[in-house]
Amino acid sequence: MSSLALSLKDVKVRFETTTLAFDCAVSAGQIVAVIGPSGSGKSTLFNVIAGFETPEAGEVRILGEDTAGRMPADRPVSFIFQENNLFAHLDVATNIGLGISPSLSLAPSDRQRIDEALGRVGLAGFGKRLPPTLSGGERQRVALARALVRHRPLLLLDEPFAALDPGMRAEMRALLSELHAEEGNTILMITHHPEDVRSLADSVLFLDQGRIVAHDALDRFLARRDLKAVNRFLGNEEDQVRQWRPSTR
Numbered sequence: 001m002s003s004l005a006l007s008l009k010d011v012k013v014r015f016e017t018t019t020l021a022f023d024c025a026v027s028a029g030q031i032v033a034v035i036g037p038s039g040s041g042k043s044t045l046f047n048v049i050a051g052f053e054t055p056e057a058g059e060v061r062i063l064g065e066d067t068a069g070r071m072p073a074d075r076p077v078s079f080i081f082q083e084n085n086l087f088a089h090l091d092v093a094t095n096i097g098l099g100i101s102p103s104l105s106l107a108p109s110d111r112q113r114i115d116e117a118l119g120r121v122g123l124a125g126f127g128k129r130l131p132p133t134l135s136g137g138e139r140q141r142v143a144l145a146r147a148l149v150r151h152r153p154l155l156l157l158d159e160p161f162a163a164l165d166p167g168m169r170a171e172m173r174a175l176l177s178e179l180h181a182e183e184g185n186t187i188l189m190i191t192h193h194p195e196d197v198r199s200l201a202d203s204v205l206f207l208d209q210g211r212i213v214a215h216d217a218l219d220r221f222l223a224r225r226d227l228k229a230v231n232r233f234l235g236n237e238e239d240q241v242r243q244w245r246p247s248t249r
C-alpha cells in the first residue's frame with residue numbers, strides 16, 4: 001500500500017450559515033484535481049490543510065503527522081494562489097528567498113539555489129526584476145520557483161493558471177508536470193478547467209455542498225453516473241464528459 005500524503009478524518013468547519021465536513025485520504029505522489037460547484041468548499045478544504053482555517057473537530061494529518069496546533073509556516077505545505085503570490089515591492093530573487101528563509105538570512109548557497117530555481121522555471125536573469133514588471137505567467141513561474149526551493153512534500157494550487165491566456169496555461173501545465181516528475185511531491189489543484197484535469201490529474205476529489213462526495217481515479221470518476229451532483233457538474237452528454245477525458249498523455 002502506498003503511503004498517505006494527506007488524510008482528513010471527521011473534520012468539521014462551522015461558519016455562521018453553513019457547516020462543512022471533510023473526510024479523505026490522498027496517496028503520496030499523486031496529482032489530485034479538486035473540483036466542484038462554486039461554494040462547495042474547495043477553498044475551505046485548502047485553508048484547513050494549510051492551517052489558515054482551524055476546524056472545530058476532526059484530524060488533519062500530513063505525511064502521517066497530526067497538524068493540530070501547527071501554524072501554516074510550520075506545515076510541510078506550499079500554496080500557490082490564482083494571483084497575489086508575490087510581494088510587489090520585493091524583487092524576484094527576494095520573493096523566492098522568502099521560501100527558503102522568512103527572515104531572509106540567506107547563505108551564498110541559498111542564492112545559488114534561487115538562481116537554479118529561476119533557471120528551472122525559464123526565468124534565468126530575472127532575479128532583480130520587481131513583480132509588477134512581469135507578465136502574469138512570469139509571476140506564476142516565480143511563485144512556482146519559490147515552491148521549488150521550499151521542497152515541501154505537499155503543494156496546494158488554487159486556480160493557479162486562471163488568470164493566464166490559453167498558451168501560457170499550457171506552458172504552465174507542462175512545467176508543473178515536469179517539476180512533479182522531478183520532485184515526486186503530492187499536488188492538490190483546484191481548477192474549473194477540463195484541460196487541467198485531463199492533462200495533469202491522476203485522481204479527482206469532487207466536492208458538493210461542503211462535503212467530499214467522490215474521490216476516484218480520473219477514468220473511474222468520469223464513468224460515474226450515480227451521483228446527481230457530478231452529472232450536473234459534468235453534464236450528461238458524452239461530448240461534455242469527453243472534454244475532461246485524457247486523450248494521450
Ligand SMILES: Nc1ncnc2c1ncn2[C@@H]1O[C@H](COP(=O)(O)OP(=O)(O)OP(=O)(O)O)[C@@H](O)[C@H]1O
Pocket residue numbers: 015016017018036037038039040041042043044045
Ligand atoms: N469565512 C467565512 N465565513 C462564512 N462563510 C464562509 C467563509 N468561508 C467560506 N464560507 C462559506 O463556506 C462555503 C464554501 O466556501 P468555499 O469558498 O470554500 O467554496 P469554493 O468551493 O471554494 O467556492 P468557489 O469555487 O466559488 O471559490 C460557502 O457557502 C461560503 O459562503
